[in-house]
Amino acid sequence: MIAVLVMAGTLCHLAGSGAMIQSRPPETTALDIPGPVPTERPQGPRCIRQRILASVLLLAGCEGPQSALVPAGVDAQALHLLFTTMLGGAIVLWLLMNGFIYWFSHRHPAAFSEIAARWLIVLGGxxxxxxxxxxxxxxxxxxxxxxxxxxxxxxIRVHGEQWWWRVAYQPPGTSGPIISANEIRLPAGRRTEFILTSDRVIHSFWIPALGGKMDMFPGRETRMSLQPETPGRYRGQCAEFCGASHAWMAFEAVVMPPEEFDAWLKAEAKDARPPQQDSARKGQQIFRxxxxxxxxxxxxxxxxxxxxxxxxxxxxRHSIGAGRLGATLDDIALWVRHTGDLKPEVHMPAFPHLEPAELRDLASYLKGLK
Amino acid sequence: MTNQEHEPLPDEERREFSAETGSLWRLTLTPLTWAMHLVLCYATISLACARQLFPVEVARLGLIGASVLALGFICWQGWRAVRQWNVLTTGVLTHPNGKAEDRHRFLGHAATLIAVISAIGTVYTTLPLLLLEGCR
Structure with a gap:
């Protein structure tokens, strides 16, 4: 925020200088300016407005589905409290230090007694x-x-791949895991355990709105647990650089009321639904x-x-390509045709030879797999 | 040391400095204790958790004991440094003159401050042992 305020201030300053250059007498040119143009700090409501606008714009960035500043779970709330306390403490400290500087340089510039100065160093330092x-x-x-x-x-077992997530749900009392990918659904108000592993490189599993992050290592298991509270859609992101498409290694985290979650998980355990429409049937043939x-x-x-x-x-799912695109028919068609452009160095080949109609049929088939 | 009488001044200084050998050791020993404590903690916990050479709870309790010893040693050395500084009886904090006595007390002053930092560092290293259990 401070950086943006400084930027806004600079913009105000530049705008002010521009106005001054324009107000120079017309016969002088830029070449015969003898010395520095007398500058004056720009002032007035315009700059204040710019600064307020910049702050509001920046504060708006604190919102959104991937923000640790809008906690939606018990774990994120604990971290949020730690963060805000430290931030508040830093602000108080900053004000105190600058207050001291101001007080001792302007208000009370007399010499400080040696004993007092030493106590200040020992206590404050x-x-x-x-x-x-x-x-x-x-x-x-x-x-x-x-x-x-x-x-x-x-x-939930999550296995990091380059650059997507294998997801396996293991509800209590069931035999085999329920396999999914690139989206994680969680019941609100319950604590879910995560067992994290990785394929070839180190990744890091992080849903900022729900809690802290945990690294995922090849050949080693790490664990964490999350208790989300507010149903909604959040965004998770790999937080450890893992190759060309690290930035595109994301996923949707969907927090649902517990009954809805149980129903969803039951449906997720079922086999794929056969295609219902003609275009989807054609898409199935293209898939084969x-x-x-x-x-x-x-x-x-x-x-x-x-x-x-x-x-x-x-x-x-709400996204495809591990959070790369939305999940509309157009998104799926775009992904199949331009895979490598959308996700550099991805292992999946692009299918540029497919006709637009074929892409649409394939997308229709995949979209129907509910 | 046959040339002592020929060059009295450098030798005098050398003797004065060598008289401070104990002070210099005291200055070094407390941060060294802190460093060794840190290495011991990290190494022992790694060997218990990554190599399973011994149970982590045994390692933890042993290290808490080692921390008490390390802190005790730092406090003892710190107390000796305070006495060398001699601030409690004289009330004089600084040592602006370059005489042997000033030098002696300055080294006590410095050793006191380093002992304080070493004690704080050792306490910080010990806190995870007290608050975290197991390897995770």
Whole structure:
């Protein structure tokens, strides 16, 4: 925020200088300016308005589905409280220090007694910082175990790939896991455990609105748990640089009321729905003809490969390409045709030879997989 | 040391400095204790958690004991440094002159401050041992 305010101030300043240059007598040119143009700090309501506008614009950036500043769960709330306390403390400290500077340089510039100066150094420079840093350390350390407390039964295994997420739901009392990808749904008000692993490189699993992040390592399991409270759609993002498309390795996190979640999970466990319309049936043939099943699974069909994301219920997801695009028919067609352009170095090949009508049919088939 | 009588001044200085050997050790020992405590904590917990050489709870309790010893040693050295500084009896904080006594007390002053920092650092390193259990 400070940076934007400074920028706004600079813009005001430049605007002010521009006005001054224009007000110079017409016979002088830029070349024969003898010295620096007398500058004056621009003032007036315009600059104040610009600064307020800049602040409002910047504060608007604190909103949105991927903001740790708008917590939607117990874990994010704990971190938010720590953050706001530290921010408040930093502001108080900043005001105090600048107040001291102002007080001792302008209001009370007399010499400071040596004893008082020494006490100021000992108390302000050693005792207070040591106690404050110690208190923050204790607070932070007591928060750490909370990130891994046991859940209410549901476990989700997330495996980081370049650059997408394998997701396997393991509800209590079921035999096999329910496989999905690139979207994570969670019941509100319940604590869900995550078991995190990775394929080839280190990733980091982070849903800022719901809690802290946790690294995912190849060949090692890490764990965390989250208790979301507010139903809604949030955005998760890989938070550890993992290659060319790291920035495009995202996912939707959907928090649902518990009953809705249970119903959804039951549906998610079912096989893929056969195509209902003509265009979708044509799309299914294209899916087979182009060999999509060599990488993707559609449970209940002959497509059982596990190279790429499971597409059994892709029609229910809110995004495709691991948060790269929305999930409209156009988005799916665009993704299939321009995969590598949308996600550099992705393993999935693009299918530029497909006709627009074929792409639409394929998209219609996939969108129908609910 | 056969040339002592020929060059009295440098030798005098050397003798004065060598008289401060103990002070210099005291100055070094407290941060060294802090550093060794840090390495010991990290290494022991890593060996317990990553290599499972011994139970982590045993490692934790052992390290808490080691922390008490380290802190005790730093406090003892710190107290000796305060006495060398001699501020409690004289009330004089600074040592502007370059005489041997000033130098002696200055080293006590410096060792006191370093002991304080080392104690704070050791306490910070110990806090995770007290507040976190297990390897995660």
């Amino acid at each position: 050693v005792v207070t910082p040591a106690i404050m840093v110690g208190a923050l350390l204790v607070w932070g350390l007591t928060l750490l175990p909370d990130q891994r407390i046991a859940g209410n039964g549901l476990r 003809r182009e060999g999509c099943g060599a990488c993707h699974t559609l449970r209940g069909t002959e497509a059982v490969a596990q190279v790429g994301p499971d597409l059994t219920h892709i029609g229910n």
